[in-house]
Each structure stands twice: as C-alpha cells, then as structure tokens.
Amino acid sequence: MLRVELRDRIAVLTLDRPRQLNAVGSETVERLTRALGELRDNDDVRALVVAGAGRAFSAGADLGEIESFTSPGQFRAFVGRLTEAYALLEDFPKPSVAAVHGFAFGGGLELALACDLRVAERGTRLGLPEMKLGVLPGAGGTQRLPRLLPTAVAKQMILTGDPLDATRAWELGLVNELAEPGGALAAAEELAARLAAGAPLALAAGKRLVDHGLGMDLDAAIAYERETVTVLFSTEDRAEGLKAFRERRPGEFRGV
Template identity: 40%
Template sequence: MMREFNTLEVAVEENIAVITINRPKFLNALNTEVLRELAEAADIIDADSSIRAVILTGSGEKAFVAGADIVEMQNKNVLEGREFSSLGNKAFSKIENLKIPVIAAVNGFALGGGCELTMACDIRIASNKAKFGQPEIGLGIMPGFGGSQRLPRLVGKGIAKEILFTGEIINAERAYEIGLVNRIVDATELLVEAKKIAQTIASKSPLGVSFTKKAVNEGTNLDLERAVSLEVELFGSLFSTKDQKEGMSAFLEKRQAAFKGE
C-alpha cells in the first residue's frame, strides 16, 4: 500500500507507478524531505511485485527538477555538505538499482540535482521544452548527487567535462545529440509516450527485464570477460523460471505470452 507523501505524488495505474515530484512553487527543488521521500517510495515500489515499471516526472510546466534546494544548502558546513551529498546519492542509487526500469519524463528544467536524477533513471524521454545542465560550478561547488560520475559514463568524458566545467545549460536537441536523452516529444505527448514505453516493458517477462537491467548496470563496471560471465550466469538462471517456459511456449504456439514474473 502506497502511503501519502508531502513532496511526492505517487499513483499506480495497473502495473505502472508514476512518481511526480510536487513542489512547483520551488520548481521541484530537491531538499532533504524530497530525497528521503524518494528513497522511501523506491523501497515501497521495490517490495511490490505487481509494479513492472516506474515513470518519474515533475509537477507544473516549468521544471522536472530545477536543482537541489540552494536555500537549504547555503549555510551548510563541510560535514553537513557531505551528509547532504550522501543522502542524495543513496536516494538516487535506490532508484538506479530498482529491479524494474525507471523512465524519466523530463517536462522542463533538469538542472543540477535534477539532471543527476534523470541520469539515475534507465530511460530519459524529454519534452521539447526540456533543459539540462550541471550549473553547480557557478555556485562555487560541484555536482554532489552523482553527476561527475554518471554524466561521463553516458556521454563520454570530453563532452561531460565541457558541461561540468562551463555549467552550460543545453536544450533537448543537444541532449539528444550527445546521448543524454533517448527521444524528444512534444510537451503535450510526454506522459503519453512515457506510458507507452512503460506498458511495452510491462508486457514483457519481469524476470527477463530485471536480469537484463542487472546485467547492464553491473556489467558496464566490469571488464568484458567478467561482464560476459555475469551475462552467462544470469541467462542460465532464467531457464529455471516459469517466464522462460511461458515465453517460449507462447512463441511456438503463436500467441501472446502471459508473464507472471515467476
């Protein structure tokens, strides 16, 4: 059962969860409460085997997440700064490591912590009005929620360093060009498109999807030999599942598979 949150709206439609960060007056800025609630929502979703995909978006038309809350950060000392960074990284790691795919539906500004949050998701769909960037350098700090690590892994070191060192804000087209987003859609179609992708994923084998996500997330941090060994292990494990039997039987019988995640 999903509880009520102060800074999030969480709705489950059939087997898809939609998380909306709901601080529109503050452009959905990430403060301690938002980060704690995101972590809690991730834990609740992870424990619910009926949910097969997640969509993460922001409320209002202006921002997905415009960044971390500067009012809260301004007077932090060294220890408090590290604690805030650790809190954000723990929350984003929970999202990144959910067994099911997470789709970021980026409806506006995704800056600083907002851009970092999109990068913790598996798939990024951008509105044509979306803007991305890591402008922390202009505040005398640096990315603290994984941006210095996930951005180079997504777009390569050279482009990542340019974005990180200049604090430049880029539009959706540039984000697509460098591989930061998967596709761009009209703002009015953003959630529709995200839900289509989520529904497609939800129709597939939950175990197959989960094991594939694990293979990609863990394998990209290994050398190729160990990564392939991980794939071999996960691939073989799926042959003990009912999903594998159902999927292959359905294919041979020319019918739609009915996967149960077993």
C-alpha cells in the same frame, strides 16, 4: 513533495513542489527513499516513471535548504542522503523512465541520470550548473554523465555549467526519446508500459547485466551473462515466452 500513483503496473513518482520548481530537499529525498522501499517488493509494479509537476522537471537541489547549513558536515550529510536515494533508484530491480520537461538542472538532472531511460520534450534544457555557483555536482553528476555522453561533451557541461538542449541530448544518446511539448509524461508512460510487459525476472537481470558488466573486463562480463541467462532458462516465464511466441500472442509473465 512527492506524489506516488499506481497506473496499470506502472508507478508514477511525481516531484510535487511546482512553486519551488520541484527543488529537491531533505523531505523529498526521504519520501523518495521510502517510496522506493515500498515499491521494490510490490509485484503489481513492473516499471517506474519519474516526473515533475508544473513547468519543469526540477531546478535541482533545494538552495534555500543548502543556504541554511552552517557547516560542511551538514552539507556532506545532505549530499549523502541525496546520493543514497539516487543509488536506490539506479539499483531498483524494475526499469525506470524519467519524463523530463522544461528543464532538469543540477540535482534534478542527477535524478534523471539515475533512471534507466529518459524521455524529454523538445525545448527542454538539461544541465549541471553547479560550476557557476563555485561548486560541483555532488549526487553522481560527474560520474553518471560521462557514462552516458562522450567524455568531452560531459566535461564541457560540468566545467562550464552550460546546458544541452533536449534535441542535442537525444542526438548524443543522453535522451532515449523526444516528445512534443506537453507530451513527456504520456511518452514516458507508453515506454514504461512496453517495459512492464516484459518478464520481470529477465528485466531485473538485464539491468544487472548492463550495470554490473560495464565494470568488468569483457571475458568476465560475458561469463556473467552466460550464467544469468542459464538461470533464466529454468523459469516459468521463459517457458511462457516460448509458448506465447508459438501461439502468436503476448506473453503473460508472472515473475517466476
């Protein structure tokens, strides 16, 4: 359901239901939640990559499981667990990169949206097709997508259910980097390695500043930034960063 591998300070979380096109069901959600909890305080992990096995990143939520629900309450509980897992990923203190290939639809795209950055292979399709099933995205899609795309583009995707091609998604800023077919995972790991080379405290603080600052007025956000960088000034990593710069070498950051 979910495979976790540690590769030189990077944790690679792979959706591993290729026959089901990596549809996200309750078991996958449970394993994702557990993995994020275990990795959160693992000092050997500096960045995450989220990927999918087989020919696609994810077809979305597990429709077979959803069709078995007999009441709106069961569906609400499922969506609640899914939303909570994606929120844990979004709030994870270490940066995350989605490696997207084939297609990422519905709950699969919502998973990628919960990551900090996205790498996609050329030809990949990204969409929220729920409207075509008479419903809407329920795990953050209607809220995260307009924060990453022009509002009119996000509305069109949500209200028509039509997907974007990866190249167009890159042009609009939804995708950070394009990879050639078959190269999304390697490109995502390379990007994650660049992130993992940074100072852990500064990485976590940078995520907080962007994510939380967007919900503040500008003056309050700048004050928040000032207080945050003042705290970072007193860290050993800041001293190491300056020393490494003067010695023209990469910094050896320890997260202290």
